[in-house]
Each structure stands twice: as structure tokens, then as C-alpha cells.
Amino acid sequence: MAVLPIRIMGDPILHSVAAPVDEITDEIRALVADMYETMDAAPGVGLAAPQVGVGLRIYTYSYQDDHGAPWRGEIINPELWMRPLEPGVPDPDEESEGCLSFPGERFPLRRSPAVHVTGTDLVGDPVDIRVNGWCARIMQHEFDHLDGILYVDRLDDGDWKTVQKIARKRGWGRPGAQWTPGIDELDA
Numbered sequence: 075m076a077v078l079p080i081r082i083m084g085d086p087i088l089h090s091v092a093a094p095v096d097e098i099t100d101e102i103r104a105l106v107a108d109m110y111e112t113m114d115a116a117p118g119v120g121l122a123a124p125q126v127g128v129g130l131r132i133y134t135y136s137y138q139d140d141h142g143a144p145w146r147g148e149i150i151n152p153e154l155w156m157r158p159l160e161p162g163v164p165d166p167d168e169e170s171e172g173c174l175s176f177p178g179e180r181f182p183l184r185r186s187p188a189v190h191v192t193g194t195d196l197v198g199d200p201v202d203i204r205v206n207g208w209c210a211r212i213m214q215h216e217f218d219h220l221d222g223i224l225y226v227d228r229l230d231d232g233d234w235k236t237v238q239k240i241a242r243k244r245g246w247g248r249p250g251a252q253w254t255p256g257i258d259e260l261d262a
């Protein structure tokens with residue numbers, strides 16, 4: 075197992091639609107093990123395969139709220155349904171999210187309050203998840219990665235301009251930028 079470098083906004087694989095997994099091979103099992111290790115090292119609440127340079131429809135997630143048991147898993151070839159977004163402006167305190175592929179920043183974004191996700195796990199067993207709130211946000215964020223969408227792509231114009239400014243300053247927004255948890259210090 076290994077902690078993998080995480081691609082940063084501008085790397086073409088983050089902006090491309092990922093391909094379905096045909097067969098769960100040893101290579102896929104090794105990739106998912108590395109994704110868990112990378113996600114935990116970052117640390118992050120989710121990680122999609124394109125973020126570590128693999129254009130396949132796989133993501134891992136890991137979250138624990140104040141009361142609940144740890145909620146963790148991997149989903150291969152997910153499908154996602156969501157309740158329509160509620161109208162209004164997102165609350166910066168309650169509705170801000172971040173991304174390991176735009177590290178060190180958070181911006182408010184309205185997400186659907188409830189999702190239903192299906193797919194399979196690494197053994198090939200069906201996954202069927204219905205979640206609300208922050209867990210639903212994680213599912214939407216990671217699913218977006220498989221369609222080549224970063225959460226910053228969904229921000230309003232003002233925040234998008236800020237994103238562009240930050241990217242320019244840090245040399246992001248073009249191919250080749252990446253960071254490795256535990257090795258690269260990030261200036262948040």
C-alpha cells in the first residue's frame with residue numbers, strides 16, 4: 075500500500091469523464107487500498123480515482139459525525155439520484171465544502187439534502203445507500219469527480235473569480251500540479 079500523489083485542478087484527468095470498471099482485478103483492489111490510505115493520510119472524507127490519476131468510476135468515503143459510528147466504504151460504478159436542490163443562497167458556515175484537488179480552501183455550495191446511491195463494492199456485492207445532510211454532500215461531491223466536475227466549477231461567479239486568482243498564484247489550473255499527503259506541506 076502507498077499514499078498516492080493527488081492531482082490538483084487543471085490536471086486533464088480531473089476534468090474528464092471517468093470510464094466504468096469492467097472487472098474487479100488485483101490491480102483495482104490494490105488501487106482501492108491505496109485510495110483508502112491516501113484519503114486517510116490527507117485527511118479527507120472522500121477520494122475519487124481520477125484524483126489519483128486513474129480515470130475509472132470508483133470512489134472511497136469516510137465520515138464520522140458527532141454521534142454516529144464511522145461510515146466508510148468504496149463504491150464502484152455508482153449511480154446517483156438526488157432530491158432537487160432547495161432554492162436560496164448557501165450558508166457559508168453550514169454549507170461550505172473543500173476538495174483535496176483544490177486543497178486548503180473552502181467555499182459555500184448548495185447541495186441536494188438527500189441522495190440514493192447504488193453500485194458495487196470491491197467484492198462485487200451491491201451497494202445501496204440512502205443518506206442525508208453531510209453524507210449526501212460527500213456522495214454528490216465524489217460522484218461529480220467521476221463526471222469531470224470539481225465543486226469549484228459549481229460556485230457562483232464571485233467565488234469562481236477567487237478560485238481563479240488562487241489558482242494563478244499557486245501555479246494551479248494547468249496540467250502537472252499535484253501534492254502528496256505527508257510529504258508536501260500545503261500553505262492553507
Ligand code: ZN
Nearest residue numbers: 172173174175
Ligand atoms: Zn474533491
